[in-house]
Amino acid sequence: MNRDELLEWLTQTDPQRLESLWTRADSVRRQHVGDEIHLRGLLEISSYCVRSCLYCGLRAPNHDLPRYRMSAEDILACVRQAVRLGYGTVVLQSGEDPGLTRDFITDVIQRIKADTALAVTLSLGERDVTELAAWRAAGADRYLLRFETSNARLYSTIHPSLPGRPSDRIALLGQLRDLGYEIGSGVMIGIPGQTYENLADDLEWFGRLDLDMIGVGPFIPHPATPLGQDADRHPIRNQVARSEEMTCKVMALARLICPDANIPATTALATVNRRHGLQRGLMRGGNVVMPDLTPERYRRRYDIYPEKACIQESGPECVDGLEQGIIRLGRRIGRGRGDSTNYLRRQKAIPQKT
Numbered sequence: 037m038n039r040d041e042l043l044e045w046l047t048q049t050d051p052q053r054l055e056s057l058w059t060r061a062d063s064v065r066r067q068h069v070g071d072e073i074h075l076r077g078l079l080e081i082s083s084y085c086v087r088s089c090l091y092c093g094l095r096a097p098n099h100d101l102p103r104y105r106m107s108a109e110d111i112l113a114c115v116r117q118a119v120r121l122g123y124g125t126v127v128l129q130s131g132e133d134p135g136l137t138r139d140f141i142t143d144v145i146q147r148i149k150a151d152t153a154l155a156v157t158l159s160l161g162e163r164d165v166t167e168l169a170a171w172r173a174a175g176a177d178r179y180l181l182r183f184e185t186s187n188a189r190l191y192s193t194i195h196p197s198l199p200g201r202p203s204d205r206i207a208l209l210g211q212l213r214d215l216g217y218e219i220g221s222g223v224m225i226g227i228p229g230q231t232y233e234n235l236a237d238d239l240e241w242f243g244r245l246d247l248d249m250i251g252v253g254p255f256i257p258h259p260a261t262p263l264g265q266d267a268d269r270h271p272i273r274n275q276v277a278r279s280e281e282m283t284c285k286v287m288a289l290a291r292l293i294c295p296d297a298n299i300p301a302t303t304a305l306a307t308v309n310r311r312h313g314l315q316r317g318l319m320r321g322g323n324v325v326m327p328d329l330t331p332e333r334y335r336r337r338y339d340i341y342p343e344k345a346c347i348q349e350s351g352p353e354c355v356d357g358l359e360q361g362i363i364r365l366g367r368r369i370g371r372g373r374g375d376s377t378n379y380l381r382r383q384k385a386i387p388q389k390t
């Protein structure tokens with residue numbers, strides 16, 4: 037899809053035209069990754085963070101937030117829960133926490149791999165390449181690292197660097213791919229100062245990086261962050277809306293650009309429309325859901341943004357359970373690890389070094 041077409045879709049407001057985008061994305065999804073919806077058990081293993089990202093409630097300067105770090109035993113208990121629920125993957129996610137040491141994470145990965153057949157996805161921020169290599173060698177399968185925006189100016193505004201450590205997530209994604217990880221990335225939609233042109237660039241980057249997983253969600257202002265306090269104060273002319281519809285547009289276009297990628301309907305999307313967000317995401321390109329398996333006592337403190345929807349097996353927000361919802365969409369729950377077909381194709385094309 038060329039850039040003009042991308043921009044045309046991103047700025048499209050005609051409901052009938054948009055309906056045709058949803059239909060096209062849904063049919064490409066069906067042809068390339070089928071009707072299975074893969075469930076990934078999400079474990080938010082630490083809320084400590086050394087960074088000061090302007091949008092995120094976990095930022096280090098937010099001293100009002102009581103922090104936690106799960107023990108290996110706590111993590112493994114949740115992993116067993118994922119197995120009982122029939123999931124094929126656990127995702128270990130955290131703030132950028134040096135307290136999660138290379139050896140601690142290595143040990144956790146090895147124990148998960150020894151006890152279960154689960155795929156392990158890491159989402160632990162920008163870590164040292166030697167750590168990323170050690171975790172891959174210990175058996176980690178996938179790494180998620182959103183670049184949030186490909187616009188250098190906006191990126192550096194919202195991601196103050198640590199002293200002596202320039203932040204370049206796009207470069208790190210290339211290194212993760214070279215280490216043999218399945219790589220996932222994505223952006224927030226509606227960051228203050230983000231234009232349609234920026235989003236078109238982001239989508240082009242998804243294709244260029246040959247992403248295996250693409251997660252996008254609307255920016256949700258958090259009052260304890262700089263961007264949450266003045267989100268709408270100085271709107272620019274081409275400001276992208278932080279809406280459900282914009283998020284669905286980006287999901288649908290991501291599906292057309294990277295037809296074989298795994299694309300989740302994200303918690304942030306479920307948060308901006310609690311009744312229909314997940315379902316719409318799954319009908320407009322999505323094929324993955326990441327239910328939160330973090331124990332309740334910790335989950336409340338993983339305060340990335342306010343009023344975070346909790347996607348669980350059952351509960352008030354999914355009245356008759358996630359599974360029934362999925363079946364009602366005419367889809368079925370994925371079996372097995374749900375590896376990205378994009379990754380499997382790449383592995384076949386590039387014989388592994390032994």
Ligand code: 5AD
Pocket residue numbers: 091092093182184223224253254255256257258304340341
């Ligand atoms: N609104 C929406 N998404 C957010 N994230 C962080 N803060 C916010 C926010 N205020 C997203 C980022 C990050 C992911 C784990 O959560 O994209 O990569």
